[in-house]
Amino acid sequence: METTLTQLWDTCLGVIESQLTKATFTTWFKNTGINKEEEGIIYISVPNEFVREWLMTKYNKLILKAIVEHASHIRAIEFVISRLPAPAVSPDTSLFAVPANQPSTLPLQNVYINRDDNLNPRYTFNTFIVGQFNELAYASAQGVVKRLQNAYNPLFIYGASGLGKTHLIQAIGNEIKKLYPDKKVLYTSLEKFMNEYVSSVQNNRQQAFQDKYCKFDVLIMDDIQFISGKEGTQNALFHIFNVLYEQNKNIIFSSDKHPNHIIGLEDRLKTRFNAGMTIDIQEPDLESRMAIIQEKALSQEFPLEPEVLSYIASVITGSIREIEGVLNLIAMQSDMKQKAISLTEIKGLIKNSVKPKRVISIDSVVKMVSDYYNLDEQVIYEKTRRKEIVRARQIIMFVLREDFNESYPSIGAKLGGKDHTTVIHSYEKIKGELVSDPHLMKELEDIRILFK
Amino acid sequence: MNITCTTEKLKNAVSLAERMTGKALTLPTLHAILLIASGNSIKIRSTNLNLGIEIEIPATVEEEGQVLIKGEILANVCNHLSDASEVRLTLDHDNLTIQTPQHTTVIKSLPADDFPTLPIVEGEQIELKTSVLQEGIRSVYFCAAITDIKPEIASIFMYSEGSNLCFVATDSFRLAEKKIQVKGIPEISKILIPFKNIADILRVLDAAPDTIRITYSRNQIAFYANGLYLTSRLIDGGFPPYQLIIPKETLTKVVLLKQELLNTLRLSTIFADKFFQVSFAIPEDMKNITLSSKNSDVGSSVSIVDAAVEGAAIEVDFNLKYFLDVFQALTGDSVSISFTQPNKPIVVKSVSDNSFLYLLMPTNR
Numbered sequence: 142m143e144t145t146l147t148q149l150w151d152t153c154l155g156v157i158e159s160q161l162t163k164a165t166f167t168t169w170f171k172n173t174g175i176n177k178e179e180e181g182i183i184y185i186s187v188p189n190e191f192v193r194e195w196l197m198t199k200y201n202k203l204i205l206k207a208i209v210e211h212a213s214h215i216r217a218i219e220f221v222i223s224r225l226p227a228p229a230v231s232p233d234t235s236l237f238a239v240p241a242n243q244p245s246t247l248p249l250q251n252v253y254i255n256r257d258d259n260l261n262p263r264y265t266f267n268t269f270i271v272g273q274f275n276e277l278a279y280a281s282a283q284g285v286v287k288r289l290q291n292a293y294n295p296l297f298i299y300g301a302s303g304l305g306k307t308h309l310i311q312a313i314g315n316e317i318k319k320l321y322p323d324k325k326v327l328y329t330s331l332e333k334f335m336n337e338y339v340s341s342v343q344n345n346r347q348q349a350f351q352d353k354y355c356k357f358d359v360l361i362m363d364d365i366q367f368i369s370g371k372e373g374t375q376n377a378l379f380h381i382f383n384v385l386y387e388q389n390k391n392i393i394f395s396s397d398k399h400p401n402h403i404i405g406l407e408d409r410l411k412t413r414f415n416a417g418m419t420i421d422i423q424e425p426d427l428e429s430r431m432a433i434i435q436e437k438a439l440s441q442e443f444p445l446e447p448e449v450l451s452y453i454a455s456v457i458t459g460s461i462r463e464i465e466g467v468l469n470l471i472a473m474q475s476d477m478k479q480k481a482i483s484l485t486e487i488k489g490l491i492k493n494s495v496k497p498k499r500v501i502s503i504d505s506v507v508k509m510v511s512d513y514y515n516l517d518e519q520v521i522y523e524k525t526r527r528k529e530i531v532r533a534r535q536i537i538m539f540v541l542r543e544d545f546n547e548s549y550p551s552i553g554a555k556l557g558g559k560d561h562t563t564v565i566h567s568y569e570k571i572k573g574e575l576v577s578d579p580h581l582m583k584e585l586e587d588i589r590i591l592f593k
Numbered sequence: 594m595n596i597t598c599t600t601e602k603l604k605n606a607v608s609l610a611e612r613m614t615g616k617a618l619t620l621p622t623l624h625a626i627l628l629i630a631s632g633n634s635i636k637i638r639s640t641n642l643n644l645g646i647e648i649e650i651p652a653t654v655e656e657e658g659q660v661l662i663k664g665e666i667l668a669n670v671c672n673h674l675s676d677a678s679e680v681r682l683t684l685d686h687d688n689l690t691i692q693t694p695q696h697t698t699v700i701k702s703l704p705a706d707d708f709p710t711l712p713i714v715e716g717e718q719i720e721l722k723t724s725v726l727q728e729g730i731r732s733v734y735f736c737a738a739i740t741d742i743k744p745e746i747a748s749i750f751m752y753s754e755g756s757n758l759c760f761v762a763t764d765s766f767r768l769a770e771k772k773i774q775v776k777g778i779p780e781i782s783k784i785l786i787p788f789k790n791i792a793d794i795l796r797v798l799d800a801a802p803d804t805i806r807i808t809y810s811r812n813q814i815a816f817y818a819n820g821l822y823l824t825s826r827l828i829d830g831g832f833p834p835y836q837l838i839i840p841k842e843t844l845t846k847v848v849l850l851k852q853e854l855l856n857t858l859r860l861s862t863i864f865a866d867k868f869f870q871v872s873f874a875i876p877e878d879m880k881n882i883t884l885s886s887k888n889s890d891v892g893s894s895v896s897i898v899d900a901a902v903e904g905a906a907i908e909v910d911f912n913l914k915y916f917l918d919v920f921q922a923l924t925g926d927s928v929s930i931s932f933t934q935p936n937k938p939i940v941v942k943s944v945s946d947n948s949f950l951y952l953l954m955p956t957n958r
Contacts, residue, residue, distance in 0.1 A: 165620055
């Protein structure tokens with residue numbers, strides 16, 4: 142596709158060149174090219190508005206004729222302005238040879254965030270690693286990009302911090318921008334949205350604020366969980382959401398919790414967030430972690446031995462951000478020592494990044510859980526079958542087994558001499574209910590926070 | 594074509610238009626200025642495909658028409674027309690006759706068909722005081738990068754923040770930011786005017802009336818004022834998030850008299866080495882600072898400047914040229930310089946004026 146379009150343009154340029162003077166040809170046709178072809182329309186990229194204007198008024202027919210001669214299915218041409226690739230700079234002048242006594246440069250970041258839409262061009266689908274843990278989220282993101290107006294709306298992606306939510310939703314924005322240049326995309330975080338809302342209230346410009354957000358075709362909002370308890374912001378978002386939703390504009394949210402679990406979120410927003418597609422991103426499995434490490438190492442041009450790679454993948458579990466941090470650490474060390482680092486050295490280096498197995502006494506688990514349910518610690522050990530106590534006891538057993546890997550018999554023995562089968566039953570029961578009961582899930586989440 | 598108009602107006606319009614002809618381009622048509630007579634005015638148009646200008650001046654039109662004339666020749670002729678108040682332009686076949694009571698010149702014209710039309714910009718609109726635009730651009734443009742390697746910073750960055758219109762430029766060694774309060778300014782997320790066009794835009798703004806209308810899109814900007822239409826390419830890109838590098842805290846703050854500092858820096862320039870290095874030595878909580886420069890071929894100088902110093906002692910070197918540049922943008926009679934660490938940018942401000950800020954990187958020691 143790419144090459145045929147380039148070839149087509151080259152042939153057309155040949156035809157056009159023969160009909161114009163050399164100066165005219167170079168002035169108007171230098172740095173032009175075919176951007177893409179879509180439904181019989183050829184999009185010709187030109188360097189600036191002056192050239193666009195003149196090619197449109199003066200040479201439109203000539204170009205179209207030349208193109209149709211070689212590609213008869215083309216019906217029309219359009220001109221789009223696209224930036225020239227920056228002239229190549231040899232690396233030795235810009236990066237290394239900074240002589241002493243020359244002013245050092247301001248630490249301006251190299252990756253520029255586009256101010257129109259706040260998207261970071263670094264986040265694309267190409268650099269997004271898909272594994273079992275996020276394939277559903279990835280597929281639905283792709284679905285949004287492909288089908289746009291017929292896609293699930295809103296798309297709500299949630300998962301713990303550092304699992305690539307921001308990457309994924311920014312990639313959606315960047316991809317939409319690439320495929321549909323006329324769509325207006327905005328990426329913003331809830332915090333930014335809120336600050337803007339507050340200043341619009343101060344300056345009495347709420348209407349302008351709403352209008353601004355309503356004119357986007359795709360609204361991407363990160364970290365929506367911070368909306369909890371902010372009524373004014375919720376109200377503003379509610380209205381903007383309705384306007385965009387009615388016009389079939391795409392709305393994409395990310396959060397670290399399921400919308401139902403965001404405390405202090407109004408019901409009308411909850412139901413709306415749930416109306417489209419709600420998908421979670423899990424923690425990456427071992428294979429995915431290996432793929433991620435490999436990709437990151439490659440992008441930093443820092444090769445890793447296979448055994449080092451699998452070692453890191455096995456010890457650093459959890460968030461992708463942690464993995465990045467460890468890789469940076471290793472890269473820096475090897476840079477400093479000017480040699481590859483051995484596995485033993487790496488083990489020493491990252492020992493602090495590895496989470497120690499949590500050690501906690503059964504008693505303190507009992508205390509925290511009973512505190513959470515407002516029960517007296519002692520009643521857990523007693524032989525009572527009062528419903529609320531049984532429930533708490535079962536949760537304690539579940540937590541001890543699931544999170545702290547206690548053996549069934551020892552759990553039973555500690556909790557008032559229960560049989561290990563009782564413990565197994567409780568464990569399975571809670572595990573089964575967790576699948577269907579969001580309240581229980583939430584409770585467990587809260588309890589686990591207490592342990593940290 | 595057969596028209597008469599005032600000499601003065603024609604002269605001014607042609608001299609503005611002549612600067613924007615595409616002298617560097619291969620297409621001879623673009624070296625020329627197009628004159629279009631219609632209704633009761635004459636339009637003067639030129640472009641170099643970076644900038645385009647069209648100036649309309651009132652004229653008595655007896656016969657409509659258009660003609661393309663080599664810019665340099667037309668401008669030279671107009672410059673030497675005597676003070677006659679009126680001038681008559683007539684086109685006979687391919688020859689344009691320019692006539693005043695004293696002079697009659699006949700200039701050969703070029704075929705006008707190939708002269709491009711100027712792009713009409715559609716997009717956001719703003720109305721601004723011309724002086725705001727001039728002040729903003731003049732306060733920062735000297736910092737812009739001049740190479741095209743990074744087009745984003747080879748430009749002046751304009752955006753709105755609350756009720757302020759902000760102008761920023763940087764070449765990655767230093768950065769200038771000017772904020773001007775403009776009541777009721779609409780939101781402007783980004784305008785990046787190429788540095789190459791700035792001098793010409795300023796020249797046109799000097800000739801423009803008090804208020805000017807602006808229309809801009811992602812790639813193009815247009816300035817309108819009665820009878821004047823100026824359009825420029827914009828850079829489609831993102832300006833670096835410069836707010837992040839403005840130091841938040843200050844370890845040492847020095848306040849000194851602007852003129853005194855300027856004189857001392859100029860003296861230091863005489864003895865500067867080929868890197869234009871000047872050393873600042875700031876003692877802790879003293880009443881003066883020491884500036885020194887040294888050139889093994891010329892000699893050396895050490896100057897003591899009265900100053901109010903707050904905070905820790907520090908020694909830093911700068912490029913003199915970069916330091917001297919800021920004085921054109923500083924108002925008031927005293928200057929404050931804030932240091933953080935020896936290898937971090939310093940902040941230069943006017944004591945009485947918070948709207949302007951200059952960041953400067955020290956040189957490596």
